Amino acid sequence: MIPVTVPTRMNSTFRFLSVLSLSAAFAWIPPARAQTPAASPDGLPAAPSATPPATAARPPAQQPAPTQPAPTQPAPTQPATSQPAGTQSNPSQPSPSDEPITTIKVQVNEVNLIFTVTDKKGRFITGLRRENFGLLDDGRPPVAVLRFSQQTNLPLRVGIMLDTSSSIRQRFQFEQDSAIEFLLQILHRNDRAFVQGFDIQSDMAQGFTNNIDLLNQGIRKLRPGGGTALYDALYKTCRDQMLTLQEDGAVRRALIVVSDGDDNYSRSQQSDAIKMCQRAETIVYTISTNVSPSKDKGDDVLRAISEATGGMAFFPIKIEDVAIGFRNIQEELRSQYSLVYRPADFKQDGSFRTIYLQALDPRYRVRASKGYFAPRPSAQ
Secondary structure (H helix, E strand, O other): OOOOOOOOOOOOOOOOOOEEEOOOOOOOOOOOEOOOOOOOOOOOOOOOOOOOOOOOOOOOOOOOOEEOOOOOOOOOOOOOOOOOOOEEEOOOOOOOOOOOOEEEEEEOOEEEEEEEEEEOOOOEEEOOOHHHEEEEEOOEOOOEEEEEEEOOOOOEEEEEEEEOOHHHHHHHHHHHHHHHHHHHHHOOOOOEEEEEEEOOOEEEEEEEEOOHHHHHHHHHOOOOOOOOOHHHHHHHHHHHHHOOOOOEOOOEEEEEEEEOOOOOOOOOOHHHHHHHHHHOOOEEEEEEOOOOOOOOHHHHHHHHHHHHHOOOEEOOOOHHHHHHHHHHHHHHHOOEEEEEEEOOOOOOOOOEEEEEEEEOOOOEEEEOOOEEEOOOOOOO
């Protein structure tokens, strides 16, 4: 199958019917070469977006009971082995949030959902099995679960976006040092990252690479000054860097934005930036540089962007704690699961399809993507 990503209006109707117990037989489907998604027209949105970004549907009042899907492929294989259920990874360092993150990769009639599970204290839970979860896609159980595994080393495509506006001048060195340390720890052999600064314009300091020295040089050459066009930078980065990626097999796309969230120069709206990230299937983490005792509008902006894209916002108490936010993101990116399934009543109409995933054990919490854009048929 060929991945296709096409932006469109979100389907806001989300009905929870019944939850699928993920115990369907496996039917292995080898990864196919990804086709470059069609890029958006050049330039930023000329006017505020008329439609809001895709947001999470309200979960059902009661936890639905799992049901059995109708498998379409009678070719069961042995499920991937895992650690004992409930095993905790690095329990001595709980995450500041008690919900993890996720992103998805959509093929023509299958979805690859990447998600993370924590306990109520925010500690990552590994070793769970497919039958420990319930899933709804656009309000319906999937037709079949194709694969389920723990993906602690799924290749990463990570972008570091550093706010270089005048408002963060005195804090900028801490941002640089923390970003460099993060890349040193997170990048493995098959991972790639880029570095970008932004004020009123975006500055691509270093494109996608696995070379730590080049990334270090890119971060060090950034200089603060000017206003802040956060929405413009986020919109263009997802459109030009993430939406155009060509990959064999599944990867995780993630942006880490270090900023105070105060946008005073963008032509794009916040909703435009969020929707572009959703179309590019990119999760966005945000780390606030606002360490004043009082919180302002910028904090709400950072939280809204992260939550809408399946990421997480971090709010350090002091600027030196920016490094802690990077470490929490690093741990989370290596504590995830992969679930590949075939949705029911799937239509290639470009609509936004909602996703609801939960752990059947109430001790555990799951953060799953809010949904994905269905592809449109290729032009004949």
